[in-house]
Amino acid sequence: MTxxxxxxxxxxxxxxxxxxxxxxxxxxxxxxKSVLFNALTGSYAxxxxxxxxxxxxxxxxxxxxxxxxxxxxxxxMYSLRPxxxxxxxxxxILLRSDGCMVHVVDAKNLPRMLPLTxxxxxxxxxxxxxxxLMDEARAAGVHVDVRALSAALGVPVIEMVATRGEGLSxxxxxxxxxxxxxxxxxxxxxxxxxxxxSELRARAPSCAGRFWALHHxxxxxxxxxxxxxxxxxxxxxxxxIGGPARLRALPADVAQAFxxxxxxxxxxxxxxGGRWASTLQRRLDQLLLNPWTGFPILGIVIYVGLYQxxxxxxxxxxxxxLENVVFGQWVxxxxxxxFAVIVPWDWLRTLFVGDYGMFTLGLRYATAIIFPVVGTFxxxxxxxxxxxxxxxxxxxxxxxxxxxxxxxxxxxxxxxxFGCDTMATMVTRILETKRERVIATFLLALSIPCAAQIxxxxxxxxxxxxxxxLWGAIMLSIFVAAGTxxxxxxxxxxxxxxxxxxxxRLPSIKNVWSKTVSRMGWYFxxxxxxxxxxxxxxxxxxxxxxxxxxxxxxxxMVKFLGLPAQAAVxxxxxxxxxxxxxxxxxxxxxxxxxxxxxLLVATVVLTLFLPCIAxxxxxxxxxxxxxTLAMSGVILGTAFAIGWLLNTALVVxxxxx
Amino acid sequence: MVHGVDIGEVEQELxxxxxxxxxxxxxxxxxxxxQVKAYHFAERGWLAxxxxxxxxxxxxxxxxxxxxxxxAERLLADLMGTGxxxxxxxxxDACVLEHSLIEGLxxxxxxxxxxxxxCPHGHPIPEGDCCKKASQTVDPVVLALSQIRAxxxxxxxxxxTHESGDLQKFLSMGIHPxxxxxxxxxxxxxxxxxxxxxxxxxxHMADQVYVRxxx
Numbered sequence: 001m002t003x004x005x006x007x008x009x010x011x012x013x014x015x016x017x018x019x020x021x022x023x024x025x026x027x028x029x030x031x032x033k034s035v036l037f038n039a040l041t042g043s044y045a046x047x048x049x050x051x052x053x054x055x056x057x058x059x060x061x062x063x064x065x066x067x068x069x070x071x072x073x074x075x076x077m078y079s080l081r082p083x084x085x086x087x088x089x090x091x092x093i094l095l096r097s098d099g100c101m102v103h104v105v106d107a108k109n110l111p112r113m114l115p116l117t118x119x120x121x122x123x124x125x126x127x128x129x130x131x132x133l134m135d136e137a138r139a140a141g142v143h144v145d146v147r148a149l150s151a152a153l154g155v156p157v158i159e160m161v162a163t164r165g166e167g168l169s170x171x172x173x174x175x176x177x178x179x180x181x182x183x184x185x186x187x188x189x190x191x192x193x194x195x196x197x198s199e200l201r202a203r204a205p206s207c208a209g210r211f212w213a214l215h216h217x218x219x220x221x222x223x224x225x226x227x228x229x230x231x232x233x234x235x236x237x238x239x240x241i242g243g244p245a246r247l248r249a250l251p252a253d254v255a256q257a258f259x260x261x262x263x264x265x266x267x268x269x270x271x272x273g274g275r276w277a278s279t280l281q282r283r284l285d286q287l288l289l290n291p292w293t294g295f296p297i298l299g300i301v302i303y304v305g306l307y308q309x310x311x312x313x314x315x316x317x318x319x320x321x322l323e324n325v326v327f328g329q330w331v332x333x334x335x336x337x338x339f340a341v342i343v344p345w346d347w348l349r350t351l352f353v354g355d356y357g358m359f360t361l362g363l364r365y366a367t368a369i370i371f372p373v374v375g376t377f378x379x380x381x382x383x384x385x386x387x388x389x390x391x392x393x394x395x396x397x398x399x400x401x402x403x404x405x406x407x408x409x410x411x412x413x414x415x416x417x418f419g420c421d422t423m424a425t426m427v428t429r430i431l432e433t434k435r436e437r438v439i440a441t442f443l444l445a446l447s448i449p450c451a452a453q454i455x456x457x458x459x460x461x462x463x464x465x466x467x468x469x470l471w472g473a474i475m476l477s478i479f480v481a482a483g484t485x486x487x488x489x490x491x492x493x494x495x496x497x498x499x500x501x502x503x504x505r506l507p508s509i510k511n512v513w514s515k516t517v518s519r520m521g522w523y524f525x526x527x528x529x530x531x532x533x534x535x536x537x538x539x540x541x542x543x544x545x546x547x548x549x550x551x552x553x554x555x556x557m558v559k560f561l562g563l564p565a566q567a568a569v570x571x572x573x574x575x576x577x578x579x580x581x582x583x584x585x586x587x588x589x590x591x592x593x594x595x596x597x598x599l600l601v602a603t604v605v606l607t608l609f610l611p612c613i614a615x616x617x618x619x620x621x622x623x624x625x626x627x628t629l630a631m632s633g634v635i636l637g638t639a640f641a642i643g644w645l646l647n648t649a650l651v652v653x654x655x656x657x
Numbered sequence: 658m659v660h661g662v663d664i665g666e667v668e669q670e671l672x673x674x675x676x677x678x679x680x681x682x683x684x685x686x687x688x689x690x691x692q693v694k695a696y697h698f699a700e701r702g703w704l705a706x707x708x709x710x711x712x713x714x715x716x717x718x719x720x721x722x723x724x725x726x727x728x729a730e731r732l733l734a735d736l737m738g739t740g741x742x743x744x745x746x747x748x749x750d751a752c753v754l755e756h757s758l759i760e761g762l763x764x765x766x767x768x769x770x771x772x773x774x775x776c777p778h779g780h781p782i783p784e785g786d787c788c789k790k791a792s793q794t795v796d797p798v799v800l801a802l803s804q805i806r807a808x809x810x811x812x813x814x815x816x817x818t819h820e821s822g823d824l825q826k827f828l829s830m831g832i833h834p835x836x837x838x839x840x841x842x843x844x845x846x847x848x849x850x851x852x853x854x855x856x857x858x859x860x861h862m863a864d865q866v867y868v869r870x871x872x
Contacts, residue, residue: 079829083822108853112831140853255828276850285855291845395857398846407859408846497846497859498826 021069022099023062023175026090026120028113029076030388030502031106032132034058036162037073038514040172057093058518065176072097080119081218081251085429095222100126100178102171107137107144107159110270114262115255118185121153122211126178129157130171135164136503141273152265154182163508184210187261190253193217196240203233217241218251281504288392288504298393305380306418314376315455322368335359351539362535366528369586373455375520377419382515386507390415391499398497404483405439406431407495413440417448420523422615424448425622435492439483441623445611446635447479457603460589467600467657474604478642526614534573561605561640562647563598564588570602574609596657597650605643610635666756668696669722672703675711676719681780685709722755724783725763727776729755732766734777734799734815734867771800779817779865800870802840803847803863810839810850811870823865830856838868 041060058073074090082088150157160167215223287293343349398408417424428440461468541547554568570584619628677683698704703715729751764787772788841848847863
């Protein structure tokens with residue numbers, strides 16, 4: 001095998017400067033890759049953006065045989081023929097870099113996963129198989145003859161229970177001196193494909209390996225990039241396969257061939273006891289999948305997880321403590337005293353400790369108001385994620401989601417949006433069609449309030465339960481209306497739903513914790529500088545007098561909505577972040593400037609309002625300038641139109657909340 | 658002999674081509690215009706003069722031919738076929754078989770198969786009188802996943818997908834013809850079990866998986 005995988009220049013450069021070895025964790029979703037990652041690196045993942053895209057790729061380090069190695073956790077994928085953008089990213093990471101791969105496999109589902117192992121074998125790079133979830137396999141009565149499997153593949157196979165650290169030291173030992181690349185697996189394709197492969201390899205000897213030749217036939221752009229072949233050679237090979245109908249069937253024929261080859265290997269290696277889940281698991285599953293019990297359970301999850309834990313505990317108890325005790329009594333007075341001494345000039349001091357000071361406002365909003373709400377939300381989300389609840393929710397909501405042009409899978413970004421819309425916008429890439437990604441991005445930007453916002457809104461409207469209820473009803477109606485309109489008028493493929501339901505599992509505290517920490521780390525890097533920047537900009541505006549002028553310009557818009565002039569400042573903040581704007585209202589509500597009606601109008605408009613700068617930037621990155629600007633225009637118009645309508649309706653009906 | 662009109666195999670296949678062109682927007686074979694002339698389609702009242710548009714009489718005959726062809730495909734695929742490979746071979750056999758499905762026999766086959774609506778390639782099978790009566794007297798051997806009751810199962814007979822993307826989705830998840838499969842739920846979405854994994858799909862996807870039920 002000489003299919004040298006050529007790393008991209010910049011990656012090659014960095015690895016030459018410091019020859020750090022790399023280990024890539026590869027595999028389907030839900031096989032315990034991230035658990036293994038945490039166990040290997042022993043640290044919290046450094047979540048980094050993959051260059052050019054924004055899918056989360058965790059990187060960490062592990063000591064292997066006295067050498068520091070980088071461990072990369074790739075997004076889950078089912079095959080090297082990607083369907084979603086997420087899978088494409090995972091695949092490209094593998095193709096473009098060098099190093100040993102660890103295929104993490106769910107032992108009880110080995111027959112479904114071995115085809116990917118064979119594909120990885122064809123890449124001609126060091127490969128190790130981590131036969132994970134052995135505990136579940138044993139409980140299911142599955143037996144795997146590890147020695148025979150290893151011999152058949154030419155790949156070291158290690159039995160593991162990553163959650164308990166079983167097999168970890170054996171894996172590390174193997175990785176300390178990576179095995180030689182495995183032999184090319186015996187996969188026999190239909191005759192025409194074999195002939196085309198030979199033809200291509202004869203005409204383009206640079207592409208001598210079966211792996212790239214195969215990917216060339218499948219018109220994979222990555223193949224042209226990694227080892228280009230002349231166009232006429234490719235055309236000649238394609239001609240052997242046949243007309244467009246045969247070419248369309250090619251990926252299926254290839255997948256079938258891998259499947260057949262894996263079946264042949266597993267004969268006598270894998271025996272299935274055929275036990276399906278424990279009775280408890282099965283009963284719980286039935287309750288979650290049955291709409292009659294599933295929807296009440298959803299209600300409980302929302303009430304306990306979102307309302308009690310995030311809203312009341314995070315947004316109430318913790319916020320009050322941080323706001324009143326930590327900041328009110330210690331942090332703010334401390335900085336005020338410090339800056340009174342070190343900065344004698346009043347105009348400069350306001351940059352740090354004034355009404356909009358970096359510490360008294362920026363730091364306070366970020367840590368005291370936003371942090372507890374977002375933090376508790378991420379804990380709740382990680383728990384839901386790890387139990388396997390979300391795919392079941394997706395299954396239950398699929399039909400309803402079809403009405404708004406999405407499929408059930410979209411519940412993941414939409415639910416995540418209640419935590420952080422920016423992160424959720426990135427996660428829309430798990431959706432398969434462009435149309436769905438556009439709809440989901442728009443709905444996130446328009447109608448899904450993030451945790452920080454919800455926290456502030458719950459606080460704002462806490463004294464006005466009717467207003468809170470109305471706010472919820474209005475947001476839900478707008479969500480449904482916007483989705484329905486887009487589903488009707490946006491052209492493109494209809495959504496289809498296909499999702500694996502992983503077994504129900506008890507979440508591990510360690511995993512939930514490390515996920516929350518890494519998400520919070522990301523969030524803070526994203527949010528904190530913006531808050532500080534906002535403080536600085538407002539300070540500049542104030543010192544130069546520009547701030548008052550801009551506020552004066554916003555005042556008529558705010559009055560148009562029937563709000564007091566002071567709310568203009570909050571709206572101005574809203575341009576930085578919606579939650580920042582809402583947090584601005586918080587101060588107004590405390591001083592009792594606004595009535596219940598005004599609070600409702602203001603919260604509705606701010607929830608609908610333009611997304612924060614971070615989300616705007618991610619939208620541009622994912623959807624492009626055109627779509628983003630068009631969406632922003634529509635959102636701004638909708639927010640003010642709804643606000644005006646709402647205010648008018650309240651005035652006309654004479655309702656006071 | 659069909660309804661007293663003498664139609665040979667070549668004519669039937671030409672009628673099928675014309676039907677697929679007219680009803681399903683498929684391209685016509687290049688040789689067709691010359692052939693229909695040679696077989697006097699216009700003179701026999703099947704084609705409107707000087708065009709390639711089927712007359713009403715022509716449509717009746719073409720519809721019947723298409724129905725027989727696709728029923729033959731289903732019969733072969735459901736009874737013998739396992740995978741795609743076989744389904745493609747079956748297409749050739751189906752051409753032979755369809756001409757043996759004399760009037761009346763096709764109704765029996767249709768009932769036996771449970772009045773299928775699509776052929777293994779996903780093309781619609783025109784309804785016969787028997788389907789309209791919908792007298793499902795015989796339990797069909799092979800059913801779409803969406804028609805199997807929760808708690809029942811069988812073996813995947815074939816995947817009949819309209820779009821190669823859908824097919825790829827099934828295959829990359831490790832769902833292949835020949836694998837055992839069991840339905841867990843039908844509402845609100847279809848949940849099935851394959852190996853030690855559970856999957857949820859919508860009706861559109863479930864309509865593409867054909868399962869030979871356990872007997």
